[in-house]
Amino acid sequence: MAASLSSSAPKLSDRRAQGVYNQLAKHGQEHLLRFYEELSFDERKRLLEQLESQDWGMLETLVETYVRKEPETTLSQQIMPAPYFPAEAGKYAEKYEEAKNLGQKLIAEGKVAAFTVAGGQGTRLGFEGPKGMFTATHSGKSLFQTFAEQLHKAQAKYKATIPWYIMTSPMNDAPTRTFFKENTYFGLDSRNVMFFPQGTLPSIGLDGKLLLADKGELALNADGHGGSLRALRRSGALGDMKKRGVEYLSYIQVDNPNVKTIDPLFIGLHTLEQAEMSAKMLPKSHAKEKVGNFCLQDGKMSVIEYSDIPAELSELRNDDGNLAFIAGNVAIHIISVSFIDRLTSGSDAQLPYHRAIKAVPFVDDSGQVVKPAKPNAVKLERFIFDALPLAKHAIILETNRTEEFAPIKNAEGDDSPATSKQLQTERAAKWLEKHGVKIPRNADGSVNAVIEISPLTATHLDDLKEADLPEEIKAGETVVL
16 A cells, blocks of 8 residues: 655645645555645645544555455354343342442442433434434433433432533534533533544545545544544543543443433442443344344453354254344443543554445545445444453343333334334333333233323332322323323
């Protein structure tokens, strides 16, 4: 990829640009300045800042490793199903009670913070704007409001401050901040809500050349939720946690309104087990469900993507007929702050990159923007679950779909607003039934009503002990508690 400087290299109009050009030429990327002389002063300044901020030595390595050849997925020779703590306490009842009490104590002492990865746009939902602003509940609350109310409830319940760190993207950072200001932070103290954008990487053409999105702008893509660890340090969020005495970070993604933003049991188990990073899992509905698989590779907790796990493993069954590799990844974690500090204290966060070939709009040699009909570039990103094998110890806790998994990813079909709201109703009905409320159900067992329990009323089943509940919900009724 490296190229020698040519005596015929163009002379640019200012010394700074010439210096950048010379640097680019060493790595075969001088084409990125081919429109420089056509740009306005501000456009030139922006482009040079973008180019100067890149680690060109690292990018050259990435091109050689991930673009000029397709890296092979290397799996361990010894792959075992990951052990996990079951959703139902059973023989762990005493341990779970101890863990829950410890988790509540840690929250009350201000040692727990919330972290939401919210860099996505609502494009796939037909929504123009940050996905966190999308209306997610029957009563019209956004995803952000749902999480904010969960934190509001937890702070009141434990008489504690729970800082909330929200990772946006360069594209949606400004509208996200505006949304929170316009809604007065949904009742939270703005001093305890911190926004910061995730990192980006250049999109790389299949020929190894970086692409321009415009004559004066690199084509950039988000560096993945795995980049959140580096972003926490770079933004100052990690330093802020240390000042506050925060020791544990509750990590969630923005598209799941049923997720428990703060879960005392999960926090307590993580701490009792002296784990550095922990995860929740869902039992897979079938062998080929498109979720990552929690495994032990050479004794280390890890995730193997559904597209990479060998068929003989994904189909393997225990003596009871259940899938052996049943633990599906749903991106819910507890991460120790000391672990994040250790991983990000060097020049890199140690996580591998994943390669995706995509159709990326770019500026051609004539200066025209081209929207390719087929994939033309490599996007590189990191995944948060790749930190698991780097932890000295990691644990998995089972949850279930009704209780904590109602994602909104698609406009229609599976994981849509409609299916999410059905799951929200089902969880609300389940909680109410356990407190003696009569729920109308159809012949197939589905709830014949629309029910919503506000997080300000309850974020866990036990919170309803103090709520004013109806004796019965009638068929076809809409109830918001």
